Amino acid sequence: MKFCQHCASPVVHQIPPGDDKLRYCCLQCDVVFYDNPRNIVGTLPVLGEQVLLCRRAIEPRRGLWTLPAGFLENGETTLQGAIRETQEEAGATVQSGDCTLYSLFNLPDINQVYFFFLATLQSPQFHPGTESLEVALFSETQIPWNELAFSVVRVTLEHYFADRRQAHFPVRMFDLRHSPERQLQTTLISSSTGTFTPRSST
Amino acid sequence: MKFCQHCASPVVHQIPPGDDKLRYCCLQCDVVFYDNPRNIVGTLPVLGEQVLLCRRAIEPRRGLWTLPAGFLENGETTLQGAIRETQEEAGATVQSGDCTLYSLFNLPDINQVYFFFLATLQSPQFHPGTESLEVALFSETQIPWNELAFSVVRVTLEHYFADRRQAHFPVRMFDLRHSPERQLQTTLISSSTGTFTPRSST
Secondary structure, eight states: OOOTTTTTTTTTOOOTTOOOSSSEEETTEEEEOOOOOEEEEEEEEEETTTEEEESSSSSSSTTTTTEEEEEEEETHHHHHHHHHHHHHOOOOOOOEEEEEEEEEETTTTTTTTEEEEEESSSOOOOOOOOTTTEEEEEOGGSOOGGGSSSSHHHHHHHHHHHHHHHHOOOEEEEEEOOOOTTTTTEEEEEEEESSSOOOOOO | OOTTTTTOOOOEEOOTTTTTSSSSTTTTTTTTEEOOEEEEEEEEEEEETTEEEEEEEESSTTTTOSSEEOOOOTTHHHHHHHHHHHHHHOOOOOEEEEEEEEEEEEEEETTEEEEEEEEEESSSSOOOOEEEEEEEEOOOOGSSSGGOOHHHHHHHHHHHHHHHHHHHHOEEEEEEEEEEOEEEEEEEEEEOOOOOOOOOOO
16 A cells, blocks of 8 residues: 555555554544455355355366355345355355354465355255356265365365264364465364353452 | 555546446556455453453443454454453453354444454453453443443343353354344344254255
8 A cells, every 4th residue: 555545645654653553544634544354255055965066267276166155245244245155156046044154264364254154055056157167066975175276165064074974063263374384274263062161250 | 435545546436347346446557446344353251250341441432331352453363353352452361272252243234243252261350451441340230231332242241141041152143233213133143053954955
């Protein structure tokens, strides 16, 4: 950022009063410009034993398979955004009442937070949107495990098929970080076991 | 937004090719500027039978009580942000291993998503930060229910004390919207019961 979006004056990169982080500031407008993580919302659409995947028509990871997901827009809820992306990328209809929050990922290296909802497909009707080359249903053994676009997709699918054997689908949150060796590390941060035992105050 | 932050040219408000929403665009730089919802992260710090609240020293809702929470910053996870805000606003230390994801709120009217983590306080040591007038522990009957700053705080506290009676703390997601009469409506969107029964494919 070089110029103020309100007045076109050059911005300065400084720590504002009362803050402790460098921000771009316009001294003319007395405005601080904040840059914050973005949310990506999507679904894991399920029909019986199968799940729906999309083959990406766009970069990054063109040609690889993914779950329908995209940036949360202003004015919508995370679930509305996930349902919209499912329609846009997979031409697939899921109803909000058939969806449940399932996996969340913090990606602090790239300032993103992912939300995936488990979703029941209404019917086996779907078609690739402009960002997909093809859309298809896969059983567990058919999943193209070596052609998945993103770690968040692989981790979500792995847990889904394991959870299905237990018939129990807890909400999980993970951190995904690059190690100094550029290896991607997945850490489970929270799982909705329903238990919480605070320390005694005495 | 009036000017490009890169080149100071006037921006245009148009629907970019392949998009379906109005965005601010710089035709000189061939750049689209996206505006997306922001995340607010915080904790519900618990010590035995009591929970920690902060009385706000800043607007909005100065003088009213809240849970420690603030905007997620680039480069941190939602839980790191929640722990940082707990330290900054309440001078209270919580460890990531003592925290579990608890309540999420979509506020599409103001383009925010809230994350609250249940957190075990290390000790009864805390002090107000610059954004708090005071910080104190409250049992359920002591909570200043009529002086809470935000609906997300009230809903989170109500569910916490109800959940404690069941000794079960599911992860819940809510939508908070203003009705046409400006009444705030809370809708439970998802609760981690662990069940999910997809429709059969046959």
